[in-house]
Amino acid sequence: MTKNTTPTPASTSEAGSKDRQSKRGVLIGAAAICFSILLAPLIGNAGGAGVMDTGFCIVSQYGEEEIRGHAGGTLCDTVFGEGSEGGGGEEIPEEEIPEEESPEVEGPDLPGVVNPAYHAPVISACTAPRSLGSHNRSLIVEWSVPAEMDDFAYDDLEYYILEDGVYSLLTASYMLDGISTSGDVLNGYSTTFSGSLLFMDYGGEKELGFRFTDGESVSPPSSVTGTFTVTGIGNSCTFTNG
Structure with missing residues (x-):
């Protein structure tokens, strides 16, 4: 069918x-x-x-x-539903505003409390004289005490060095023996770094710096960077004021 x-x-x-x-x-x-x-x-x-x-x-x-x-x-x-703000529909996400990144602060990571009222030593010139070999290199730094720091002098300084990416205060006597200063507050100072502070088997860079201290707090530092050649010809120096 x-x-x-x-x-x-x-x-x-x-x-x-x-x-x-x-x-x-x-x-x-x-x-x-x-x-x-x-x-x-x-x-x-x-x-x-x-x-x-x-x-x-x-x-x-x-x-x-x-x-x-x-x-x-x-x-x-x-x-x-009554009084709804469109709960059944697609929600529009709020635009995300990226937070401003805080700027990186560059400078020596050294112990000591920086006094905001203190000013750094003012470097006006830096030279790296011609040298013979790696044992007699030197850096000559011309600097002065800022007017706001007239109670300080060269003997109120502490020094540091940058080695292998680490900042260290110079406290050993054999290192401090490589620092000599002449001059006065009124006319300015001339500080020479030499000896083991600048020893390198070959050419390269050395960064040294100094700052005022009152024993409890410190000023921002100022620094010099010496660039040395193997032959000693064409050495140069740059500086940065804090």
């Missing part, structure tokens, strides 16, 4: 109804998207959107006020 598969009028009507509902849903969804795009510049940032078979709803926030719009038989209160 052959089974009759011809659709009945009832089933044909039901399929047509579903097809119309599907097309209407697509049209409503497209309309909601178009309205949200067109209205967004006028009503502010969209807070949410809801689409149903009977229509659509758009909720937007403008300042402290909420604006709601709907089409068809769909009410915003049905989609999002």
